[in-house]
Amino acid sequence: MIKKMRKIRNVVLSLLLCFSLYGCGIYSFSGTSIQPDVKTIAVEYFQNNALKVNPTLAANLTDALIDQYRRLTSLDILTENGDMNVSGEITSYDTRPMAVTADEVASQNRLTVTVKIYFTNRLHPEEDFEKSFSAYADYDSNQLLDAVESSLCDEIIDILVEDIFNATVANW
Numbered sequence: 001m002i003k004k005m006r007k008i009r010n011v012v013l014s015l016l017l018c019f020s021l022y023g024c025g026i027y028s029f030s031g032t033s034i035q036p037d038v039k040t041i042a043v044e045y046f047q048n049n050a051l052k053v054n055p056t057l058a059a060n061l062t063d064a065l066i067d068q069y070r071r072l073t074s075l076d077i078l079t080e081n082g083d084m085n086v087s088g089e090i091t092s093y094d095t096r097p098m099a100v101t102a103d104e105v106a107s108q109n110r111l112t113v114t115v116k117i118y119f120t121n122r123l124h125p126e127e128d129f130e131k132s133f134s135a136y137a138d139y140d141s142n143q144l145l146d147a148v149e150s151s152l153c154d155e156i157i158d159i160l161v162e163d164i165f166n167a168t169v170a171n172w
Contacts, residue, residue, distance in 0.1 A: 033169070033170060034073060034075070034169050035123065035124055037083075037123055038075070038083045038084060038121070038123055038124070039075065039076060039083055040075055040076045040077075040078050040082035040083045040084070041069055041073070041075045041076075041077060041078065041082045041083065041084040041085070041086065041169075042077075042078040042079060042080050042081055042082030042084070042085045042086070043062060043065055043066050043069065043077065043078075043079075043086045043087075044062075044079065044080065044085070044086070044087040044088075045058065045059070045062045046058040046061055046062050046087075046088050046089060046090060046115070047088075047089040047090070048089070048090045048093075049089045049090060049091055050090050050091060050092050050093035050094075050113075050114075051092075051093075052093045052094070053093065054093055054149065054153060056153075057090060057093065057113070057153055057157075058090055060153065060154075060157055061090070061115070061157050061160060061161070064157050064158070064161045065086065065161050065164060065165070068161050068162075068165045069165070069169075072165070073169060082122075083121065083122055083123050084119070084120065084121045084122070084123075084168065084169075085118075085119070085120045085121075085122070086117065086118070086119055086164070086168060087117075087118045088115050088116055088117040088118060088164075089115070089116050090113065090114070090115050091114050091115065091116050091132065092112065092113065092114035092134075093111075093112075093113055094111070094112050094113075094114075095109055095110065095111045095112075095145055096109065096110055096112070097109055097110075097141065098110045098138060107140070107141055108138050108139070108140060108141055109138065109139055109140075109141050109145070110136050110137070110138050110139075111136060111137055111138075111139065111145070111149070111152045111153075111156065112134060112135070112136040113134065113135055113136070113153075113156045113160065114132055114133070114134040115132065115133050115134075115160055115164070116130070116131070116132045116133075117129075117130070117131055117132070117133060117164055117167070117168075118130050119131075119167070119168050129167070131167065133160055133163045133164060133167075135155075135156045135159035135160045135163070136156065137152040137155040137156050139152060
């Protein structure tokens with residue numbers, strides 16, 4: 001009976017320690033390292049400045065990024081003038097052959113999206129940066145891009161959102 005009580009006490013103490021560290025902003029279970037005085041983030045809608053334009057890519061990328069901040073942080077999401085601000089532009093949307101067969105015919109193509117991000121932290125300007133992120137997805141050259149574009153863009157957006165999120169609030 002005494003061993004059981006000690007185990008329960010240890011579990012309760014461990015949980016209290018975890019929640020106290022989480023509550024004071026030192027550690028979070030989502031892997032973020034946001035300063036405790038930062039309360040808001042503004043995510044501006046991305047501009048699509050690529051030569052080839054996917055009409056839904058900018059809105060889908062912006063919405064996915066907003067959802068990521070909403071899901072994994074306690075920050076209030078604004079459209080402008082947050083403690084932290086994320087804006088950006090799609091600078092490249094490109095497809096190229098990647099694997100070539102013995103007959104010198106492409107067997108795989110790659111869709112690559114590059115996004116330039118402008119991140120500012122009004123409360124901690126030393127964290128500001130301007131950086132490009134790229135992600136790609138490959139597809140069989142027997143398929144038309146139009147047939148697979150939506151699913152490829154979803155894959156690419158997931159990668160870009162993870163990279164942008166980590167760079168802005170996880171300091172990875």
